[in-house]
Amino acid sequence: MPERRRGAALEKALLDAAWGELTDNGYARFTMDAVVRRAGTSPPVLYRRWSDRDELVRAAIVHNLKEYRLDTPDTGSLRGDVLTLMREINATRVPFITVMSVQLADYYRETGTSPDDLRDPLVTGRKEALDALFDRAVDRGEITPEHLTERIKSLPFDLLRHEILTTFAPVPDGVLEEIVDMVFLPLVH
Numbered sequence: 001m002p003e004r005r006r007g008a009a010l011e012k013a014l015l016d017a018a019w020g021e022l023t024d025n026g027y028a029r030f031t032m033d034a035v036v037r038r039a040g041t042s043p044p045v046l047y048r049r050w051s052d053r054d055e056l057v058r059a060a061i062v063h064n065l066k067e068y069r070l071d072t073p074d075t076g077s078l079r080g081d082v083l084t085l086m087r088e089i090n091a092t093r094v095p096f097i098t099v100m101s102v103q104l105a106d107y108y109r110e111t112g113t114s115p116d117d118l119r120d121p122l123v124t125g126r127k128e129a130l131d132a133l134f135d136r137a138v139d140r141g142e143i144t145p146e147h148l149t150e151r152i153k154s155l156p157f158d159l160l161r162h163e164i165l166t167t168f169a170p171v172p173d174g175v176l177e178e179i180v181d182m183v184f185l186p187l188v189h
Helices: 007-025 032-039 042-046 051-069 078-092 094-103 105-112 126-139 152-168 173-188
Strands: none
Touching: 007 032, 007 094, 032 042, 032 051, 042 173, 051 105, 051 173, 078 094, 078 126, 078 152, 078 173, 094 152, 105 173, 126 152, 152 173
């Protein structure tokens, strides 16, 4: 007989099951019962933690963002750091970005939220990671902090996401370099 899951292990299993349901079936067909079946647990176990499917969807997304957070590169240059991070996102996050946009469209419509509401950088640690990347570039003298608005910091990653959502496929490396060299770096130098 399998050992009973408890605490963090149980919560991870439930959130992984919820994410699996979202990626396989989308929000429109996402049910608490399907998550219970996939996780191999009982409804009270799930409902003790999340009272409805919208709470569970949000928790599953935040869990996925935290669980699979990328390391902040330190290549010795801003260009190298941004390109390395973009390449890692490009290599590993295309399915996640697609699910966040396509499979959750009904969720956004029903809850009045947007993908940006779910990618809370304060909850996921994304803001701190990017701040560290840019702080190192300032410390090296590559850029001055006056040029670093939040919009400019997120610009290369926003353009990468746009490219992914245009094709639902990884972006060619030459496009990543063009985003960094032709669009982003001229704004911060």
